[in-house]
Amino acid sequence: MTDVALSPDTLDVEFRERTEEAAPDFPGVHTLGVVDHGPRPAGPSLTRRGVELTVPMAAAEADGFAEVWTTTRPVRTGCHRGIHYAYDGEHLFCAGRVPAARSYARRTEEAYTALLELTGELGYHSLFRMWNFIGRINEDNADRLEIYRDFCLGRATAFEKSRYPLRRLSAATGIGALGEGISFCALSAKSGICTPLENPRQIAAYHYPRRYGPKSPSFARATHVRHTAAGTGTGTAEDAPSQDAPAHDHRTHDRLYVSGTASIVGHASVHAGRIEEQVRTTLDNIAGVIGDANAAAHGLAHGYRLTDLYRAKVYVRHAEHLDAVRRLCAEAFAPEAEIAFLNVDICRSDLLVEIEGIAR
Numbered sequence: 052m053t054d055v056a057l058s059p060d061t062l063d064v065e066f067r068e069r070t071e072e073a074a075p076d077f078p079g080v081h082t083l084g085v086v087d088h089g090p091r092p093a094g095p096s097l098t099r100r101g102v103e104l105t106v107p108m109a110a111a112e113a114d115g116f117a118e119v120w121t122t123t124r125p126v127r128t129g130c131h132r133g134i135h136y137a138y139d140g141e142h143l144f145c146a147g148r149v150p151a152a153r154s155y156a157r158r159t160e161e162a163y164t165a166l167l168e169l170t171g172e173l174g175y176h177s178l179f180r181m182w183n184f185i186g187r188i189n190e191d192n193a194d195r196l197e198i199y200r201d202f203c204l205g206r207a208t209a210f211e212k213s214r215y216p217l218r219r220l221s222a223a224t225g226i227g228a229l230g231e232g233i234s235f236c237a238l239s240a241k242s243g244i245c246t247p248l249e250n251p252r253q254i255a256a257y258h259y260p261r262r263y264g265p266k267s268p269s270f271a272r273a274t275h276v277r278h279t280a281a282g283t284g285t286g287t288a289e290d291a292p293s294q295d296a297p298a299h300d301h302r303t304h305d306r307l308y309v310s311g312t313a314s315i316v317g318h319a320s321v322h323a324g325r326i327e328e329q330v331r332t333t334l335d336n337i338a339g340v341i342g343d344a345n346a347a348a349h350g351l352a353h354g355y356r357l358t359d360l361y362r363a364k365v366y367v368r369h370a371e372h373l374d375a376v377r378r379l380c381a382e383a384f385a386p387e388a389e390i391a392f393l394n395v396d397i398c399r400s401d402l403l404v405e406i407e408g409i410a411r
């Protein structure tokens with residue numbers, strides 16, 4: 052721990068109590084963004100904690116937690132067409148919200164187009180992680196299209212029109228939220244080296260067949276990021292505003308951001324109605340995407356094991372399955388891993404559980 056405190060990673064994330072002040076734990080740590088998992092949606096807004104977004108994911112005030120993204124570099128903030136953002140010269144955290152509507156595709160397209168414009172204009176070209184918190188995810192919109200599919204249509208259209216190559220899509224989560232409307236946030240890097248990974252056990256989500264909706268989901272199974280502290284010389288004075296950042300700081304650290312993963316093999320959901328089997332298949336899928344063989348196939352120096360996941364979020368559709376899921380996760384992950392459990396819906400109505408995480 053001392054080691055970490057003396058040399059904090061450039062970008063880091065931790066789970067905190069919702070009520071806890073996100074004051075820096077030690078000098079030189081700044082907050083880029085806070086994703087507050089609470090009972091009601093709020094924001095995004097700009098505060099002294101960077102961008103704050105409250106996503107409605109917890110049934111009661113006491114059940115929630117805050118995911119806090121910190122950086123060792125000073126932070127600047129701004130807003131572009133409804134997308135609130137904070138950046139540190141190397142990482143960009145941004146968030147937006149599409150309010151309750153009769154259908155979501157057009158507004159989602161507008162919001163993602165604004166997000167992609169922003170990453171381009173600020174020069175944070177490498178999206179490496181996206182989250183989408185979707186109210187009434189398995190219900191139909193006013194045109195009888197499932198809201199998840201409605202959302203996927205708008206998001207895919209934004210990527211297509213922005214000529215974003217499918218093979219550069221990043222890790223993502225598209226998960227149910229309480230209430231209505233869609234909240235989203237994303238992280239993008241300036242000079243960090245980002246490698247999207249696919250899973251040999253699964254068809255790329257962006258190639259799912261048409262039966263799952265008019266446009267396939269736009270995401271990769273994981274993104275490996277070699278984070279750099281000070282960039283590689285592409286940062287300008289304007290967006291490297293740091294008097295207190297070390298002048299020649301070329302530290303790097305690697306992270307593997309794993310997408311929300313469920314009991315899907317090929318493109319099909321498997322083990323409908325069976326929670327334990329779904330958890331095991333989900334864990335096998337994660338092990339497959341992060342493991343040595345798949346890492347090597349993507350040109351990475353080494354892979355990871357389930358015990359290398361140090362933060363994970365586990366989404367469970369039915370509250371009565373929580374105990375079983377907790378038990379299976381405790382068996383699979385390292386004892387010191389921080390794992391948050393949320394009782395929300397999943398993108399396909401036959402999926403009971405979904406797990407995402409970060410490995411180091």
Ligand SMILES: C=C(O[C@@H]1C=C(C(=O)O)C=C[C@H]1O)C(=O)O
Pocket residue numbers: 183223224225226256268269270310311312313315398405
């Ligand atoms: C579970 C899956 O997809 C979910 C939906 C995602 C999205 O639409 O962004 C990303 C990951 C998962 O949260 C899957 O297709 O395997």
